[in-house]
Amino acid sequence: MNENKTNINWYPGHMAKTMKQIAEDLKLVDIVIEILDARIPISSQNPQVHKIIQNKKKIIILNKEDLADSKESQKWITYFNKEGANVILCNANTGEGANKIVCEIEKMTKNENEKMAQKGRIGKITRAMIIGIPNVGKSSIINRISNKNSMKVANKPGVTVQKQWIRLSNNIELLDTPGVLWPKIESDGVGLNLAYTGTIKNNILYEEEIAYSLTKLLVTEYRNNLITRYSLNEEVVNKILENTKMEENEKIVEIMNYIGEKRGAILGGNRVDLEKVSKIILDDFRTGKLGRITLERVK
Template identity: 45%
Template sequence: MNIQWFPGHMAKTRRLLAENLKLVDIVIELLDARIPASSKNPEIDEIIKNKPRVVALNKSDLADGEISKEWSKWYSSQGYTNIFIDAVRGTGINELKSRLRTMMKDRREKDLQRGRIFRPIRTMVVGIPNVGKSSFINKIAGRASAATGDRPGVTRSKQWIRLNEEIELLDTPGILWPKFDDQQVALNLAFTGAIKDDILDTTEIAGKLMEQLSLTYPDSLKGRFKLESLEGKDGITLLEEAGRKRGCIISGGEIDYSRIASIVLDEFRAGKIGRITLERPPESLGKES
């Protein structure tokens, strides 16, 4: 299976980001805390360049807390301000606002010394589809100011949002990159819903997920689906066993693969299998080039 997905509006969004970067003081890069590396668009670094940035890792309530600590340490070692947030419950939002103010403190003091009229801090939020951008914006603004949805591709055009007297935020549509060189990255995005299920073989995706979880979170997987043993079993076999346990049977006693695949993916994405992070930070703590 080779996963590729690059809707036409993504190329337009990339141009939009580059054009509007000069309008903002700080970029908020929103990532998925379960897949910090895979949910990072490598083109963003080239577009943003040296613009001040906050890395906000959303859906932290679904991620493995211990591994999140590793990621926080790693991002700090790279020189990035980072914060783990939950855009649904609002965890970390006030701290994020405070960090934005701190990052802009020197510039604001210089403006005051020069007698310049105060203007709000201008920020831009960027992130791949379905990383929770709209929910994040609604929470940080304290009102339903951006269209939200549980499927990728809801936000289509840029919009300025006044958060308060101090901060303005420019929303942009989610952006993926044209080609996935690493298919594990593509799988991680498929697991978490960043790529639409309707263009994927969900049975194969769910099988791949179960196979991965059998190695990294075996107890959580066994407990959730009442599986007796994982040893030596591939993902499809595990999917079949889970299907029988959940009663996903069609006429003739065959497994309803589509149904059990949907259950597995939905329960993973909702955190019902457990708090899971699919990747760890690079071993090297040296500055990225």
């Protein structure tokens, strides 16, 4: 459970190796539990995941739901349901939602188990594994589950490499190591989403650029969250945004300056410390102090 968090360098050889490992683990399980970040469900999904898991039964966990906009999360649930996945909203920090995993697996396997029982085959163990890109909360969820169910089962016959299984119920077991997928930065938008959430440490973009883009987005989609968090005067904000003499980017910087003034992020000569403001905005977003925010919308 101590796989590298953020700084995995995904090079093709590493991807191939990961793919192979996950493919091997997949042979041992009936159900795949894919963890996504509820704030960025698409950007936090490895686009090759369908290829990797093929037609295994799938549960999608929208994790960090405490940080996401509830009404958008509901839309995402509908979206993934339409794709045929069972969806669970989860906050791995409190464990909320994690308890639904067992129920969901039971629902999914009920028919099959009943059919087997009719043929006299009872006691089949359903096995599941967790997959997802770094930082979406795979380890937190596994920890949550294993604290409650400390009974571990090891060394299945026929399994050469020793696998640790966490027993979730009489007939459900979870592989205790997750499959770590790589994030795929297919577009600037995806790269930014992964940077805002701190999912990837972005070496290409400066923190100020990330904070600038996030502020721009928040000004449009979550203006009240900014106003509330930094006690901004709504009229002042609107005046800046409606100022026809300013370029779009100047307006955003002006909003950041305003936030800096409010937060006392001031350098000598009364200049606003934009580096500090950027850190404040990003940190407040990532820790939920800016409220529940979903960056990716169902189209």
